[in-house]
Amino acid sequence: MVTIAEVARQAGVSPSTVSYVLSRKRSISEDTRRKVEAAIDALGYHPHAGARALASNRSNILALMVPLRSDMYVPVIMEIAMAVTTEAREYDQDVLLLTKDEGTGGVRRIAGSGIADAIICMDVELDDDRIPVLRETSTPAVLIGLPADTDNLTCVDLDFDATGAACVDHLADLGHKEIALIGESEAVYRRHTGFAARTLTGFQRRAAERGLRAVHRTCEGTYESTAGVLARIFEERPGTTGFIVQNESAITPLLSLLRLSGRAVPEDTSVVAICPDQVALQSSPRLTSVSIPAQEMGRQAVRHAMAQLDGNHHHTLTLLPPHLTTRESSAAVAGG
Amino acid sequence: MVTIAEVARQAGVSPSTVSYVLSRKRSISEDTRRKVEAAIDALGYHPHAGARALASNRSNILALMVPLRSDMYVPVIMEIAMAVTTEAREYDQDVLLLTKDEGTGGVRRIAGSGIADAIICMDVELDDDRIPVLRETSTPAVLIGLPADTDNLTCVDLDFDATGAACVDHLADLGHKEIALIGESEAVYRRHTGFAARTLTGFQRRAAERGLRAVHRTCEGTYESTAGVLARIFEERPGTTGFIVQNESAITPLLSLLRLSGRAVPEDTSVVAICPDQVALQSSPRLTSVSIPAQEMGRQAVRHAMAQLDGNHHHTLTLLPPHLTTRESSAAVAGG
DNA sequence: GAATGATATCGAAGCGCTTCGATTCCGGTT
DNA sequence: AACCGGAATCGAAGCGCTTCGATATCATTC
Structure with a gap:
């Protein structure tokens, strides 16, 4: 283990000078800087993380709390985690991986032990129990997702309201007059993250504004459930020609069922999905979709965390605008 | 920030006593232990991670290096990462997430800064450049995957040789006489992790032992590539009735192509996959498969890392035995 | 040419913890 | 009654770094 003292000796300066070369908190002559940097390279010096954390009260670590086992959206979670890690390195921060099942105890541990400078929480629920702890311990934090009460909180999420509208x-625009939103399961709308509810709001508002007839159905995502939902929709609104799907697992059943019932996509029926690009591209036909901007969310989360650490307490809600990519599953309504 | 000194004061003992209560490195009277623990609870004390790391030369952090963007096997990677994190907590360790694209510099940084006690490396290549650095810095490490030279290394992986054989x-056992292995792309066999080559070896050896005619083909995984591979196989060995697939992206094409060519699975042709359970279950028909034991690999990696930190330098290769699950894609050969 | 203000560097204190003697207080031996 | 060894506790040193004065040097200014 090479220490700052050894570097100082090798460079012929005092340890504090080496520290200032590294931190740039005081001016250092060009000459000294070069000598110190040469010594650092020669010795392969890396500051001891613990010592640095102890003395400076900064660990240069960001904690990232991810859901332990969510069969939903694994690739999205992974993409966010990787984006956070990569972006963090831009700020010389490392990332500590926590699972959400550590719960409030995990948050307390991080806040109390000074092991991380800030926490980024994923999979935020409407009434997330980590939030009171975050407030109470006044830990710098960024939430990926929107809880019910966002007072004094920094959150990053896709603008699901605008997504529904888009x-x-x-x-x-393609001339459809009757459309349907096939959403997540009933339970998701209550308990969970609220993204489903926000999508629904945007969907209904914009449908009203544009004079479309619009229905919404929750869906469990199984083949059977999707079939039931579809049957009811066509029963009530036989003229439905446009579908919006916000339920990864309902996509494949929906496409098969439409095919089976003799409705060609996109000739007779258009389908728009809200899902990761990967899923949209794997489907056949490839889906027109609004993607989940995982990378951008990860990046923004880190930036907001760093801003908080730098004392810029903006406490903003950052809602990323949706981007709809037109692919093969949507087309102008026949005769439209 | 509550410190050990405050706990000591509250409990009416010295700081060192509190430390010994926590570390159990010296005997403490039942009475004192209770008082100290009460004080800890009352104050919500958590030891300062940096201070502890500095004084004890142990950070209680495990570094985990994951591939940054591997479109292959994202769920497996995620599962391993989660298993590592969960298991690490059992040993009171936290997990620091690194991306493989930090490369040898990342390893040097971890080794030099004492930020982690050990490194767990995923996505190990045959001739991985991180290995020399690991040796040179003598950092406790566990590799998930097998490099070419495993001297003095601790590795955990699925026993792919046995997997091929299984x-x-x-x-x-189902009576098939002519079988084919559809593998990864050419490039994977050379450059990459060697798991493909090991599967092939086991495949060929066991086929010879059981007197089967066996062919092996590399495959890029696209629909076109799979079609070409399949055509060549049936041209050379029209009697082929059993397929082993070790290429996630070739699975769907293979199944469609077999269906198109009028070969029913499993009535006419059996398919066995080497893939995560999730993939096997999503396919239709659900695939007989050898699963990738992601959880177990993660858990074992942590255990070996901890063993090294405790001075039990076993430096073992841990090859997990394959488990084949029979599902709907394999059956006795017609008339067999 | 003495006072002034930057600029560059040093020295020492201190961050919160662990750990190594040293010390005290026992009951049990001789 | 003096001694011993073990159990329980304390005190202080020190881990490697940052940071806050203090100091030294030098170019400006009147």
């Missing part, structure tokens, strides 16, 4: 617009 | 056995 999907409606896309279908409306 | 797939052959399964097909042989």
Whole structure:
């Protein structure tokens, strides 16, 4: 283990000078800087993380709390985690991986032990129990997702309201008059992250604005459930020609069922998905979709965390605008 | 920030006593222990991670290096990462997430800064450049995957040789006489992790032992490539009735192509996959498969890392035995 | 040419913990 | 009654770094 003292000796300066070369907190002559940097390279010096954390009260670590086992959206979670890690390195920060099942105890541990400078929480629920702890310990934090009460919180998420609206617009522009939103399961709308509810709001508002007839159905995502939902939709609204799907597992059933019922996509029926690009590209036909901007969310989360650490307490809600990519599953309504 | 001194004051003992209560390195009277623990609870004390690392030369952090963007096997990587994190907590360790693209510099940084006690490396290549650095810095490390030279290294991986053999056995037991292995792309066999080559070895050996005619083909995984491979196989060996697939992206094409060519699975042709359970279950028909034991690999990696830190330098290769699960894609050969 | 203000560097204190003697207080031996 | 060894506790040193004065040097200014 090479210490700052050894570097100082090798460079012929005092340890504090080496520290200032590294931190740039005081001016250092060009000459000294070169000598110190040469010594650092020669010895392969890396500051001891613990010592640095102890003395400076900064660990240069960001904690990232991810859901332990969410069969939903694993690739999205992974993408966010990787984006956070990569972006963090830009700020010379490392990332500590925590699982959400550590719960409030995990947050307390991080806050109390000074092992991380800030926490980034994923999979935020409407009434997330980590939030009170975050407030109480006043730990710098960024949430990926929107809780019910965002007072004094920094959050990053896709603007699901605008997403719902964008999907409606896309279908409306193509001449569709009757559309349906196939959403997540009932439970998700209550308990969970609220993204589903926000999508629904945007969907309904914009449909009203554009004069479309619009229905919404929750869906468990199984083949059977999707079949039931679809049957009811066509029963009530036989003229439905546009579908918006916000339920990864319902996509494949929906496409098969439409095919089976003799409705060609996109000739007879258009489908717009809200899902990761990967999923949209794997489907056949490839889906027109609004993607989940995982990378951008990860990056923004880190930036907001760093801003908080730098004392710029903006406490903003950052809602990323949706981007709809037109692919093969949507087209102008027949005779439209 | 509550310190050990405050706990000591509250409990009416000296700081060192509190430390010994926590570390159990010296005997403490039952009475004192209770008082100290009460004080800890009352104050919500958590030892300062940096201070502890500095004084004890142990950070209680495990570094985990994951591939940054591997479109292959994202769920497996995620599962391993989660298993590592969960298991690490059992040993009171935290996990620091690094991306493989930090390369040898990343390893040097971890080794030099004492930020982690050990490194767990995923996505190990045959001739991985991180290995020399690991040796040179003598950093405790566990590799998930097998490099070419495993001298003095601790590695954990699925026993792919036995996996190849197990797939052959399964097909042989069902009466198949001519089988084919559809593998990864050419490049993977050379450059990469060697798991492909090991599977091939086991496949060929066992096929010979059981007197089966066996062919092996590399495959890029696209629909076109899979079609070409399949055509060549049936041209050379029209009697082929059993397929082993070790290429996630070739699975769907293979199944469609077999269906198109009028070969029913499993009535006419059996398919055995080497893939995560998730993939095997999503396919239709659900695939007989050898799963990738992601959880177990993660858990074992942590255990070996901890063993090294405790001075039990076993430096073992841990090859996990394959488990083949029979599902709907394999059956006794017609008339067998 | 003495006072002034930057600029560059040093020295020492201190961050919160662990750990190594040293010390105290026992009951049990001789 | 003096001694011993073990159990329980304390005190202080020190881990490697940052940071805050203090100091030294030098170019400006009147």
